[in-house]
Amino acid sequence: AEGDMLAAMGLRYGSDEAIDFAVEIQKTLAVEAYRASVYLAKDRGSFPIFEARREENNPFILRLKEAAPDMYADMVKYGRRNIACLTIAPTGTTSLMTQTTSGIEPVFLPVYKRRRKVNPNDQNVHIDFVDESGDSYEEFIVFHHKFAEWMRVNGYDTSKHYTSEEIDRIVAESPYYKATSNDIDWLAKIRMQGQVQKWVDHSISVTVNLPSDVSEELVGRLY
Secondary structure, eight states: HHHHHHHHTTTTSSSHHHHHHHHHHHHHHHHHHHHHHHHHHEEEEEOOOOOGGGGTTTEEEEEHHOOOOHHHHHHHHOOOOOOOOOBBOOHHHHHHHHHHHOOTOOOOEEEEEEEEEETTTTOOOOOOOEOTTTTTEEEEEOOOHHHHHHHHHHHOTTTTTTHHHHHHHHHHHHHTOOOBTTTTTTHHHHHHHHHHHOOOOOOOOOOOOTTTTHHHHHHHHHH
């Protein structure tokens, strides 16, 4: 829920301020996850092959040592219960279930349109689109769950049928403005991942959405 968290804090995803905040959050998570693992090791013993000497030059462990020397000293003494504690996965399905943005991704779109097929002979049916086969469809707007929450807090009726111009104006007033997958600076997203992953001991994943006409040079810079 990184994208929603930053929006809730009034920070625009991809900005320097947002990246700094995201890194501080991940650093805190890393330190406290390892602290909890050390507490468990005190009570139940460390994982069997733990040896502090093996990790004494590990860059990630050295960052933890600098950030929390007391925790590191206890880890050397007692070990820790878990080999690794942290990961940032794409979490697509999880984000659908929790109705939040996925992983450390921005919101894909705060608002989008969907169509459902309707029977034109039904009473009070509203037809917005007819395809080449003659099938009729009604269009309806879908709001990202947390964007809808922002709308309600700011006095907007989420059940109202807004025009495209009205939707654009509302989005422009929100903290999601210029912070969607298609809006953000792609290189800023890579910089964010690069700084966040310094506080992740396992895998990390982000998706970079690029237009079909993007240059090979930009793809090379991103890699």
